[in-house]
Amino acid sequence: xxxxxxxxxxxxxxxxxxxxxxxxxxxxxxxxxxxxxxxxxxxxxxxxxxxxxxxxxxxxxxxxxxxxxxxxxxxxxxxxxxxxxxxxxxxxxxxxxxxxxxxxxxxxxxxxxxxxxxxxxxxxxxxxxxxxxxxxxxxxxxxxxxxxxxxxxxxxxxxxxxxxxxxxxxxxxxxxxxxxxxxxxxxxxxxxxxxxxxxxxxxxxxxxxxxxxxxxxxxxxxxxxxxxxxxxxxxxxxxxxxxxxxxxxxxxxxxxxxxxxxxxxxxxxxxxxxxxxxxxxxxxxxxxxxxxxxxxxxxxxxxxxxxxxxxxxxxxxxxxxxxxxxxxxxxxxxxxxxxxxxxxxxxxxxxxxxxxxxxxxxxxxxxxxxxxxxxxxxxxxxxxxxxxxxxxxxxxxxxxxxxxxxxx
Numbered sequence: 001x002x003x004x005x006x007x008x009x010x011x012x013x014x015x016x017x018x019x020x021x022x023x024x025x026x027x028x029x030x031x032x033x034x035x036x037x038x039x040x041x042x043x044x045x046x047x048x049x050x051x052x053x054x055x056x057x058x059x060x061x062x063x064x065x066x067x068x069x070x071x072x073x074x075x076x077x078x079x080x081x082x083x084x085x086x087x088x089x090x091x092x093x094x095x096x097x098x099x100x101x102x103x104x105x106x107x108x109x110x111x112x113x114x115x116x117x118x119x120x121x122x123x124x125x126x127x128x129x130x131x132x133x134x135x136x137x138x139x140x141x142x143x144x145x146x147x148x149x150x151x152x153x154x155x156x157x158x159x160x161x162x163x164x165x166x167x168x169x170x171x172x173x174x175x176x177x178x179x180x181x182x183x184x185x186x187x188x189x190x191x192x193x194x195x196x197x198x199x200x201x202x203x204x205x206x207x208x209x210x211x212x213x214x215x216x217x218x219x220x221x222x223x224x225x226x227x228x229x230x231x232x233x234x235x236x237x238x239x240x241x242x243x244x245x246x247x248x249x250x251x252x253x254x255x256x257x258x259x260x261x262x263x264x265x266x267x268x269x270x271x272x273x274x275x276x277x278x279x280x281x282x283x284x285x286x287x288x289x290x291x292x293x294x295x296x297x298x299x300x301x302x303x304x305x306x307x308x309x310x311x312x313x314x315x316x317x318x319x320x321x322x323x324x325x326x327x328x329x330x331x332x333x334x335x336x337x338x339x340x341x342x343x344x345x346x347x348x349x350x351x352x353x354x355x356x357x358x359x360x361x362x363x364x365x366x367x368x369x370x371x372x373x374x375x376x377x378x379x380x381x382x383x384x385x386x387x388x389x390x391x392x393x394x395x396x397x398x399x400x401x402x403x404x405x406x407x408x
Contacts, residue, residue: 102218
């Protein structure tokens with residue numbers, strides 16, 4: 001038999017064996033002329049550390065204000081967009097009767113003793129996607145229009161069961177400045193509790209619904225219609241102008257969490273780095289990884305519901321040394337992303353995340369192990385945090401790998 005034929009025959013048999021093994025967790029007996037071995041590798045020397053990035057929660061479907069779980073939100077900004085309705089102020093056939101600013105929430109247990117105050121500025125700007133508390137460290141509403149606290153309407157369904165509440169401010173005094181069409185006009189509102197109020201309120205943001213409960217300004221007006229026969233009719237109308245951006249400002253500086261804990265939190269801006277030794281030389285050449293799980297024990301007592309973490313391998317050009325005790329304006333670590341970026345929900349004791357694909361590519365020489373960053377999924381409650389348990393000698397963070405190789 002020719003040598004190249006023997007080689008191809010063995011290769012085909014080897015691939016068939018790999019396929020069969022991948023379909024079962026049990027070792028198989030075979031008379032194939034290949035020496036397949038199944039082995040395991042456990043990596044327990046993992047390095048975990050945390051760093052903090054000033055939080056920006058632009059995609060959240062709620063606006064927050066106050067303090068919850070030791071995390072403070074002193075301000076929430078709302079920008080009302082441009083609209084052709086602002087020109088009604090200058091239209092001689094239109095009489096504006098009143099203007100309202102509205103926010104919505106659906107917490108029937110909220111204390112009615114205190115509500116946030118509303119302020120307005122025509123020239124204060126924020127960036128929904130990048131602004132953080134670092135941009136408003138010396139923020140003051142001294143030069144803003146103070147519109148006071150709202151009137152409240154509590155709505156019910158046909159069975160008289162509570163559904164939602166409306167916070168309504170009369171803002172007639174802003175008619176002229178709102179109607180200013182200059183490009184520099186910002187139409188920025190901010191809500192905050194005065195006098196260091198300890199309340200907490202959760203409101204609908206522009207991401208929460210399709211206009212129905214978005215933050216908005218409502219114009220109530222009368223339009224005079226003059227017809228060719230000189231007859232006149234007056235229509236009583238209203239139109240809404242919705243927010244074009246909104247953002248709650250999370251300030252983690254005065255939080256009550258223990259500073260040396262390692263974990264992840266959206267509201268605190270806490271993220272973690274994971275490193276362990278694994279390279280192309282960690283296994284026999286040509287090894288095929290059947291299973292590779294990252295296992296991280298957790299303290300789940302600090303979360304109120306499901307909590308997903310995201311694990312993302314780091315690309316080489318993001319490697320840097322950072323001060324883990326400071327708060328960064330942006331994340332210095334760049335993740336590879338799809339298809340290696342993984343999201344996983346915990347059981348009550350661990351996160352168990354399959355990192356098989358990235359480790360296989362490291363073995364094949366297609367990727368290099370620069371470590372992983374771990375962040376909280378943006379859909380998690382921003383006031384929840386997960387902390388990793390690192391000091392239990394019987395339950396350490398680890399990577400467990402099962403792999404197959406040809407022992408020739």
